[in-house]
Amino acid sequence: MTNLTETILPEAPDATENPVAGIDQTKGDFQYKVDYEFDAGTGLSEDTVRYISSVKKEAPWILEFRLKALKIFFDKPMPTHWATKDLENINFDKIRYYLSQGQKPKRTWEEVPDDIKRTFERLGIPEQERKFLAGVEAQFDSEAAYSNIKEIVAKQGVIFANSTEALREHPEIFRKFFGKVIPTGDNKFSALNSAVFSGGSFIYVPKGVKVAQPLQAYFRINAENFGQFERTLIIADEGAELTYMEGCTAPKFSTSTLHSAVVELVALKGAKIQYITVQNWANNVFNLVTKRGVAHENATIKWIDCNIGSRLTMKYPGVVLKGRKARGEVISIALANDGQHQDTGAKMIHAADETTSNIVAKSISVGQGRSTYRGVVHIPKHLKGCKNNTECDALLINTNSRTDTYPAITVRGEANSVQHEASVSKVSAEQIFYMQQRGLTEAQAMSLSVNGFINDLASQFPMEYSVELKRLIDLEMEGSVG
Amino acid sequence: MSAVTQSTATHPADFTSERFAAHVGNRQDLPTWWLEIKKAAWNQYLALPLPVRTDERWRYSNIKEIDLAGFVLPGQPAPHIPHLPEFPRTAELTFSNRQIAHRSALPPELAAQGVIFAPLDEALREHGDLVRGYFQKHPVILGSDKFVALNTAFCSTGALLYVPRGVEVALPFVVEHTLAGDHMATFPHTLVILEDQAKATLVEFFASTETTTAHFVSGVNDLHAGAGAHLSYIGVQNWSDATQAFQSNSIAAGRDARIFSLNLHLGGRQARHESQSRLLAPGAHSEMLALTVAHGTQEFDQRTLQTHAAPHTSSNLLYKNVLLDQARTIFSGLIVVDADAQKTDAYQSNHNLMLSNAAEENSHPGFEIQANDVRCSHGATTARIDPEQQFYLEARGITPSLAHELLVFGFFEEVLNKLTDDHLHAALTNFIQTKFKS
Numbered sequence: 001m002t003n004l005t006e007t008i009l010p011e012a013p014d015a016t017e018n019p020v021a022g023i024d025q026t027k028g029d030f031q032y033k034v035d036y037e038f039d040a041g042t043g044l045s046e047d048t049v050r051y052i053s054s055v056k057k058e059a060p061w062i063l064e065f066r067l068k069a070l071k072i073f074f075d076k077p078m079p080t081h082w083a084t085k086d087l088e089n090i091n092f093d094k095i096r097y098y099l100s101q102g103q104k105p106k107r108t109w110e111e112v113p114d115d116i117k118r119t120f121e122r123l124g125i126p127e128q129e130r131k132f133l134a135g136v137e138a139q140f141d142s143e144a145a146y147s148n149i150k151e152i153v154a155k156q157g158v159i160f161a162n163s164t165e166a167l168r169e170h171p172e173i174f175r176k177f178f179g180k181v182i183p184t185g186d187n188k189f190s191a192l193n194s195a196v197f198s199g200g201s202f203i204y205v206p207k208g209v210k211v212a213q214p215l216q217a218y219f220r221i222n223a224e225n226f227g228q229f230e231r232t233l234i235i236a237d238e239g240a241e242l243t244y245m246e247g248c249t250a251p252k253f254s255t256s257t258l259h260s261a262v263v264e265l266v267a268l269k270g271a272k273i274q275y276i277t278v279q280n281w282a283n284n285v286f287n288l289v290t291k292r293g294v295a296h297e298n299a300t301i302k303w304i305d306c307n308i309g310s311r312l313t314m315k316y317p318g319v320v321l322k323g324r325k326a327r328g329e330v331i332s333i334a335l336a337n338d339g340q341h342q343d344t345g346a347k348m349i350h351a352a353d354e355t356t357s358n359i360v361a362k363s364i365s366v367g368q369g370r371s372t373y374r375g376v377v378h379i380p381k382h383l384k385g386c387k388n389n390t391e392c393d394a395l396l397i398n399t400n401s402r403t404d405t406y407p408a409i410t411v412r413g414e415a416n417s418v419q420h421e422a423s424v425s426k427v428s429a430e431q432i433f434y435m436q437q438r439g440l441t442e443a444q445a446m447s448l449s450v451n452g453f454i455n456d457l458a459s460q461f462p463m464e465y466s467v468e469l470k471r472l473i474d475l476e477m478e479g480s481v482g
Numbered sequence: 483m484s485a486v487t488q489s490t491a492t493h494p495a496d497f498t499s500e501r502f503a504a505h506v507g508n509r510q511d512l513p514t515w516w517l518e519i520k521k522a523a524w525n526q527y528l529a530l531p532l533p534v535r536t537d538e539r540w541r542y543s544n545i546k547e548i549d550l551a552g553f554v555l556p557g558q559p560a561p562h563i564p565h566l567p568e569f570p571r572t573a574e575l576t577f578s579n580r581q582i583a584h585r586s587a588l589p590p591e592l593a594a595q596g597v598i599f600a601p602l603d604e605a606l607r608e609h610g611d612l613v614r615g616y617f618q619k620h621p622v623i624l625g626s627d628k629f630v631a632l633n634t635a636f637c638s639t640g641a642l643l644y645v646p647r648g649v650e651v652a653l654p655f656v657v658e659h660t661l662a663g664d665h666m667a668t669f670p671h672t673l674v675i676l677e678d679q680a681k682a683t684l685v686e687f688f689a690s691t692e693t694t695t696a697h698f699v700s701g702v703n704d705l706h707a708g709a710g711a712h713l714s715y716i717g718v719q720n721w722s723d724a725t726q727a728f729q730s731n732s733i734a735a736g737r738d739a740r741i742f743s744l745n746l747h748l749g750g751r752q753a754r755h756e757s758q759s760r761l762l763a764p765g766a767h768s769e770m771l772a773l774t775v776a777h778g779t780q781e782f783d784q785r786t787l788q789t790h791a792a793p794h795t796s797s798n799l800l801y802k803n804v805l806l807d808q809a810r811t812i813f814s815g816l817i818v819v820d821a822d823a824q825k826t827d828a829y830q831s832n833h834n835l836m837l838s839n840a841a842e843e844n845s846h847p848g849f850e851i852q853a854n855d856v857r858c859s860h861g862a863t864t865a866r867i868d869p870e871q872q873f874y875l876e877a878r879g880i881t882p883s884l885a886h887e888l889l890v891f892g893f894f895e896e897v898l899n900k901l902t903d904d905h906l907h908a909a910l911t912n913f914i915q916t917k918f919k920s
Binding site: 082403413 | 840
């Protein structure tokens with residue numbers, strides 16, 4: 001290894017270029033030692049892609065896949081005819097597309113801002129995790145903590161590897177489904193991910209195996225931790241069951257201002273996959289993620305998606321209901337504070353008889369935050385007995401908070417039924433008054449109300465996530481009243 | 483000139499600059515400002531592209547079916563004129579193939595109070611300033627810019643209804659537009675001005691004399707209701723099954739104004755209806771209702787916008803569609819609440835009853851809200867006839883087809899019941915029934 005090191009600012013956000021009210025553009029400015037051997041530099045070209053592929057020692061078909069994707073990425077226009085114009089502020093030439101393993105951020109714990117430290121304390125994040133989350137340590141030292149789980153699942157025949165390893169060592173399992181649920185050309189950002197992906201988890205759960213513990217994204221064999229363009233593929237074979245969690249409730253610093261992941265799930269006959277995300281990127285991050293699952297006969301896919309951080313999140317987890325009696329579910333919580341736009345939702349594509357889907361989305365807009373629900377429900381004409389239920393509720397905290405709802409429903413045929421409902425409300429003054437009468441401060445009352453608003457969804461999260469989520473909402477609500 | 487020729491070539495319409503020049507040439511007796519507006523609109527029509535797929539406002543629409551080629555402006559009135567079933571009315575204006583076919587006199591006491599109910603060309607000659615103050619003062623934002631421009635360029639049929647301050651007219655005014663003959667086009671434009679505290683109802687009826695001839699229609703309605711005014715508008719559309727119809731309706735409601743609008747959509751091959759309510763001052767309320775019976779391969783494309791631009795305004799939208807055969811419907815609605823429009827109360831609801839396996843319904847309700855102290859909600863449902871209800875009726879000796887009809891009317895009744903004029907209610911029910919039987 002040539003030990004040429006140099007200090008650079010990988011993502012110096014140009015504050016004058018993208019002035020956004022209320023956003024601390026300097027968040028996420030932390031410094032990296034750059035090892036030239038594993039540095040693809042900034043900007044995107046065919047060379048960058050070839051470089052990434054060669055570092056990863058990939059099979060030729062993967063390089064071909066990447067190059068094809070790159071071409072599609074360049075060809076596709078930005079989807080600004082329906083999406084926010086803020087996307088135009090992404091400068092693709094300034095982005096570093098590949099950070100190899102072993103690169104450590106140079107920041108020390110002393111340099112971590114006090115308010116972030118306080119946030120960790122308030123949320124009750126363990127000491128070890130704090131350093132990881134603050135970008136002090138490149139790799140969360142979790143191997144020890146989770147090696148037990150790793151052993152148990154390995155005994156059950158579960159394959160759990162990162163994308164590079166999985167494609168190299170188990171192509172017979174993963175190649176068949178890789179890029180099939182979300183084709184490269186699905187959208188501009190899935191094409192980008194397909195060209196430059198690295199990191200992420202590839203999981204295969206064999207027939208009939210029920211994984212008791214939730215598998216977490218921390219738990220990485222070879223952690224390329226801040227998966228900026230991570231690629232996840234989970235295959236649950238017939239009758240298998242699995243819960244996967246990614247992210248955490250604490251604010252997470254990104255190495256880049258663009259995060260664009262692709263997550264593909266395949267639930268074969270009778271399988272169940274539950275995928276839980278808590279997204280809390282720093283608020284200078286564009287978080288543009290494509291997530292979709294295919295549910296075969298009698299299979300269930302459930303996305304639990306919680307978005308609190310980022311500058312702009314665009315994410316619409318979807319389920320293609322491909323087999324008879326398949327079920328898809330999306331539970332979505334979004335919180336948009338000043339300078340943030342949470343553009344989230346769900347897609348349900350019914351492709352077999354008697355398939356059912358359920359979407360429950362709740363959003364909270366604080367200050368000048370903007371939350372958007374965007375959804376698709378599609379039922380073609382030859383199908384019978386399909387059902388969809390969609391509920392969207394928005395809570396607006398301050399007078400200038402903003403919310404939008406754009407569901408799109410297409411139904412053919414008479415034997416299907418769909419219902420969609422959305423409402424907007426504010427916290428009832430009577431409730432606040434009632435609580436203040438009983439000695440709570442206005443802020444406490446407001447927090448309690450907001451937590452009540454999402455309570456039925458939050459309770460579906462695993463215990464520790466649910467507790468952290470509540471604390472986080474308390475934090476976000478601070479200073480929003482009065 | 484070469485530029486004009488070029489852009490006409492890109493839109494193979496039969497509406498040429500020569501024909502437009504002739505249209506304006508025949509109207510030199512009209513005010514100059516009017517002819518200028520028309521010329522500007524014609525140039526705008528030439529400059530604007532036809533709708534494109536990437537335009538969200540045309541999402542789901544079968545835009546490749548839009549074809550303006552070969553349509554001409556008719557010359558002769560139609561041999562016979564279809565009507566709505568009879569109901570008591572104040573006065574009526576009937577246009578057949580862009581010519582006035584019948585006009586009943588305004589009751590003298592209303593004329594004495596200053597009420598005006600006149601064909602558009604006459605209104606321009608005699609009340610030019612009034613028309614000028616209100617003509618197309620609404621922004622065109624729902625997508626049909628090109629067709630609205632074409633309407634302005636060619637409109638000559640249509641009506642002005644003006645009701646002065648404090649005048650209340652109980653019985654409806656009626657405007658009818660009929661087209662006959664293949665490949666005929668018409669461009670109706672209706673302007674309604676209700677001054678403060680005025681009250682009036684306008685019923686419009688659009689129909690073809692035959693069921694299979696191809697027509698092209700681009701209609702525009704400008705409705706203005708002053709402070710405390712009560713405006714009711716009922717539009718019934720029964721064009722032939724080969725007609726392309728684009729209708730763009732806009733309503734502005736002043737302080738405490740109450741608007742009621744009901745549109746009944748029955749005809750057309752491709753019928754697009756854009757409807758916007760602009761609630762401009764506190765206390766304004768707009769009720770937006772629509773019923774659609776879609777059969778064969780018809781496509782009904784309904785786009786709505788409820789703009790709450792002032793605090794304490796309310797709106798309620800209820801659109802119901804019945805789908806038969808291979809019909810398609812599109813509902814795309816948006817509620818916009820401006821930043822200072824606190825205490826807005828807005829509702830939007832789209833219900834679809836599917837009577838066929840091959841029918842397709844697209845529903846796209848939405849809102850954009852920038853104020854927090856509001857009540858906004860929308861709902862969309864799609865379902866078929868409840869087999870239990872059908873069975874209940876059949877068990878009592880009612881034939882399946884009659885049971886069907888009863889249940890469809892049950893579905894529509896929620897909307898029809900909002901009509902306060904019993905005669906009008908009966909006339910519309912009767913009309914839908916005849917449509918259903920055929």
